[in-house]
Amino acid sequence: MDIATRLLEGDVRALARAIRLVEDRDPAAEEVIRGVRGRAGAAHVVGVTGPPGSGKSTVCDQLITRWRKAGHRVGVIAVDPSSPFSGGAILGDRVRMQRHTGDDGVYIRSMAARGHLGGLASAAREAIRLIDASGRDRCLLETVGVGQSELEVMQTVDTTVVVTTPVSGDSVQILKAGILEIADIFVVNKADVPGADKVARELRDLVRQTKGTSDWKPPVVQTSATSGAGVDELLDAIERHHVAIAASGELERRRRERLQAEIEAIVVERAADRARRELEEGTMGSELSGDLRGVDPYAIADRILNANTGGAH
Numbered sequence: 001m002d003i004a005t006r007l008l009e010g011d012v013r014a015l016a017r018a019i020r021l022v023e024d025r026d027p028a029a030e031e032v033i034r035g036v037r038g039r040a041g042a043a044h045v046v047g048v049t050g051p052p053g054s055g056k057s058t059v060c061d062q063l064i065t066r067w068r069k070a071g072h073r074v075g076v077i078a079v080d081p082s083s084p085f086s087g088g089a090i091l092g093d094r095v096r097m098q099r100h101t102g103d104d105g106v107y108i109r110s111m112a113a114r115g116h117l118g119g120l121a122s123a124a125r126e127a128i129r130l131i132d133a134s135g136r137d138r139c140l141l142e143t144v145g146v147g148q149s150e151l152e153v154m155q156t157v158d159t160t161v162v163v164t165t166p167v168s169g170d171s172v173q174i175l176k177a178g179i180l181e182i183a184d185i186f187v188v189n190k191a192d193v194p195g196a197d198k199v200a201r202e203l204r205d206l207v208r209q210t211k212g213t214s215d216w217k218p219p220v221v222q223t224s225a226t227s228g229a230g231v232d233e234l235l236d237a238i239e240r241h242h243v244a245i246a247a248s249g250e251l252e253r254r255r256r257e258r259l260q261a262e263i264e265a266i267v268v269e270r271a272a273d274r275a276r277r278e279l280e281e282g283t284m285g286s287e288l289s290g291d292l293r294g295v296d297p298y299a300i301a302d303r304i305l306n307a308n309t310g311g312a313h
């Protein structure tokens, strides 16, 4: 049986293999993705982001436990844009989620930047589609940090949860990174630590002052992930957000945008591949020999894009 068929039947090893193909930009990934087309789209994808040490893994662990109790099957992608390692290397840091490793209803996978075109965001998007197709109806995408790559990765989810804490002025740091715009839900974790109320108040004021385009106003939930306090409220906010965006058409709009971004990324990747081939091995390469001062890069780029496509009407 091929990988796609096995994956659709819920085979975890086929899922792992498929995600590896995606991550490696292996040409075989395309066939697998095509093979599962139409079978994904049922999962609610939840992104969890925030500074290192804010308690994201602990929060995720609590969400996983509750989802499992409610009978959901769960997939988790832990993304680390700064690390060149993957496939388990950073899972070592994710000990707080590891108690689920014996449960085949929970699939946890690390993913790291490999420097490929299209980036981590598109690899994560494809991995989530595969997890979704394998019959998991709840997906978590956890990122480390709050930089630009994290923002991109978060554009691939339905509901974005931003975790902050009363410790060391995290909330200010988050605002600087422009994360306010993408947050659907704020979590003030470590609510057992002094100062949580103040951070929550500040965030609520900020949400109030921000003119959003949608009707959804991000709630601010206080949790203490180590004890589990407040996690039910968080779960409730996550479910409410999903219902709200499904009803308003926002979910469909986000999914359309995501598909558009995905197609754009594929075009960019294929065009760059073609340019490299043409310039290194093809006839276009001769343009770059001799006197370079007269070379018109725009004209060459247009010729490469229009060559042999059958589409240059």
Ligand code: GDP
Residues within 6 Å of the ligand: 050, 051, 052, 053, 054, 055, 056, 057, 058, 059, 096, 189, 190, 191, 192, 193, 223, 224, 225, 226, 227
């Ligand atoms: P991550 O780097 O954001 O994934 O953070 P972790 O989940 O690894 O948590 C970092 C540290 O904070 C760990 O030592 C946790 O035990 C601790 N931690 C997580 N949640 C809480 C909490 O609600 N209260 C307190 N006091 N500590 C917490």
